[in-house]
Every structure is written in C-alpha cells, then in structure tokens.
Amino acid sequence: RVVVVGSLNVDSTAYVRSFPAPGETITAHGLRVALGGKGTNQAVAAHRFGADVELLARVGDDANARLARDTLAGFGLATDGLGIEPDAPTGVALITVADSGENTVIVASGANERMSPAVVAGARERVADAGAVLTQGELPVATIERIAEVAREAGTRFVLNLAPPVEVSPDTLAAADPLVVNEHEARAVGIEPGDAIDGWLAAASAAVERGLAQSVVVTLGAAGAVAAERSDADGRVTAWTQPAPEVTPVDTTGAGDGFTGTLAAALAAGHPLVDAVRLATAAGALAVQQRGTVDSYADRDAVVAAADA
Numbered sequence: 001r002v003v004v005v006g007s008l009n010v011d012s013t014a015y016v017r018s019f020p021a022p023g024e025t026i027t028a029h030g031l032r033v034a035l036g037g038k039g040t041n042q043a044v045a046a047h048r049f050g051a052d053v054e055l056l057a058r059v060g061d062d063a064n065a066r067l068a069r070d071t072l073a074g075f076g077l078a079t080d081g082l083g084i085e086p087d088a089p090t091g092v093a094l095i096t097v098a099d100s101g102e103n104t105v106i107v108a109s110g111a112n113e114r115m116s117p118a119v120v121a122g123a124r125e126r127v128a129d130a131g132a133v134l135t136q137g138e139l140p141v142a143t144i145e146r147i148a149e150v151a152r153e154a155g156t157r158f159v160l161n162l163a164p165p166v167e168v169s170p171d172t173l174a175a176a177d178p179l180v181v182n183e184h185e186a187r188a189v190g191i192e193p194g195d196a197i198d199g200w201l202a203a204a205s206a207a208v209e210r211g212l213a214q215s216v217v218v219t220l221g222a223a224g225a226v227a228a229e230r231s232d233a234d235g236r237v238t239a240w241t242q243p244a245p246e247v248t249p250v251d252t253t254g255a256g257d258g259f260t261g262t263l264a265a266a267l268a269a270g271h272p273l274v275d276a277v278r279l280a281t282a283a284g285a286l287a288v289q290q291r292g293t294v295d296s297y298a299d300r301d302a303v304v305a306a307a308d309a
C-alpha cells in the first residue's frame with residue numbers, strides 16, 4: 001500500500017494563438033479541464049502500477065471537488081481521503097499554452113494550503129501499515145516535515161519528491177529514501193552536476209555520501225535518471241545511471257509525476273531501488289507518448305513490458 005499525501009488541483013488549460021496583453025480579452029481556440037496536482041497525479045500513477053493507494057488531499061465544497069472525486073473514482077481510486085474544507089476553494093491551476101509552445105501557469109492552491117500537520121498526525125495508523133508514504137513540495141512545509149516524522153516513527157519508507165523545491169529542514173531531506181528531484185530541483189538542494197551524465201552520477205553519489213538523503217534519484221528527461229543509495233550490507237554508496245527508452249515525445253506534462261508515482265508503488269511492492277528506477281523510467285517514457293497528465297499513465301503490464309524491452 002502507498003499513502004500519498006499531496007496536492008489536488010483542477011487544471012484548466014486554454015490554448016491561445018499568443019498570450020493576452022494586460023487589459024486585453026482574447027478567445028482561446030481550445031480548452032481542456034483535467035484533474036491535476038502533483039500528489040494526485042502521482043497517486044493515479046501508483047494506482048495504475050497496481051498499488052493499493054490512499055490519497056490524502058484537501059478539497060473545497062464545490063463543483064471542482066465533485067469533478068475530482070468523479071475522475072478519481074473513474075480510475076478506481078478511493079476518495080474517502082479527500083477532506084473537505086468548506087471555506088476554501090478546490091485548488092486550481094490556470095494554464096495558457098500559446099501556439100509557440102510556451103505556457104504560463106497560475107496555481108491558486110486554495111484548499112491545499114489547509115493540509116495541516118494535524119491532518120497528517122491523524123493518519124499515523126494508515127502510514128504505519130503502508131509500504132511507502134509519498135509526498136511533494138506542493139504542501140505547507142510544516143506538513144511535509146510532519147510526514148517525515150510520522151514515517152520515521154512508523155518505520156515506513158518516506159519518498160520525497162521535492163517539486164517544487166521548497167525549503168524543508170535537513171532532517172526531512174535526510175529521511176528521504178529516496179529524494180526524487182529533476183535537474184532544476186536537484187540544483188536547488190545543492191546536488192550540483194559537473195558535466196553531462198557522469199557529473200550527475202558523481203553529484204548523486206556525493207549527496208548520499210554526505211547524508212543529504214538516504215538515497216537520491218535525479219530524473220534527466222530523455223536521458224533517463226541517475227540514482228545513488230547506501231548499501232545495507234556494507235554501508236558503501238553505489239550510484240548508477242538508468243537510460244530512458246528512446247521514444248518520440250508527444251506531451252511531456254506529467255512525466256515526472258508518472259515516474260515518481262510508479263517508483264513509490266514499485267518500492268512499496270518490495271522492489272529494490274534499482275528495479276524501481278528502471279520501472280519508473282519506463283513509465284515516464286510511456287507517459288510522454290500520450291497527451292494529458294493522469295490520462296497519459298500506462299498500466300502495470302505496459303510499464304513492465306517497456307522496462308524489459
């Protein structure tokens with residue numbers, strides 16, 4: 001089982017020829033309304049990989065919350081972990097995509113900001129019997145820190161996707177097993193690469209050596225990922241690269257979340273980190289070949305087949 005404590009947003013994307021100037025009203029040539037938020041995306045990916053997932057998130061008492069519940073139920077996910085905040089709106093991301101391919105994003109966190117440390121403390125028992133607890137940077141910092149504490153007390157594996165790269169305490173980072181970051185987030189926590197992939201390998205290894213986190217996974221887009229962990233047997237740090245399958249990307253949104261959700265599900269199922277990273281990389285590569293975010297995640301059989309190819 002995987003407990004995901006995370007954000008839930010409804011993403012409204014307007015496709016426009018070019019961005020409006022201040023004061024200007026323009027007409028979009030397309031609109032897409034979809035479920036999003038990193039926590040929610042990752043919960044769907046973990047569920048698609050076959051994990052029994054419990055998503056703990058906060059929503060408002062509004063139409064977007066109903067859309068979220070319906071969408072999650074459509075995927076077969078339980079929705080009883082969605083707490084209602086009567087005086088806050090469900091989180092919304094307002095996205096514009098211009099014909100040039102550039103985008104702008106405004107996130108109005110709404111009910112996500114109400115995910116308090118107390119909510120996490122109340123979920124102690126559910127965390128205790130999970131194989132992994134997964135969270136991201138889209139929650140209040142005090143809440144992320146409490147999740148790390150609850151996981152440590154319960155002896156449950158703590159997977160931290162520090163996206164966006166908010167400032168959490170060194171203890172919280174040190175508990176992450178693994179800390180999952182993309183290139184930009186890696187730099188923000190002091191994982192500084194030298195040149196190309198070998199530089200990332202050395203940087204991930206050095207980060208685990210100095211105790212930044214229990215283990216580290218850096219996703220590198222089309223180049224796949226690098227990872228480092230300390231062996232339980234002899235305490236030595238090993239680091240490795242995981243190339244991504246070569247594919248033609250159609251839409252890369254949600255690839256990182258597909259990666260991370262799959263990674264947490266594979267770890268909770270008992271796979272060693274090296275296998276989990278291989279499966280997650282395959283899941284990410286499958287996600288970029290489909291449009292959308294939660295709609296782009298493949299099921300377990302497809303992920304396993306792509307990872308073995």
Ligand code: ADP
Nearest residue numbers: 182219220221222224244249255256281284285
């Ligand atoms: P983020 O979107 O969070 O920045 P990345 O761009 O690093 O994350 O992508 C996450 C994962 O998705 C990669 O590790 C890889 O597995 C997969 N991926 C992303 N882009 C591509 C691509 N062009 N080809 C193949 N796999 C990709």
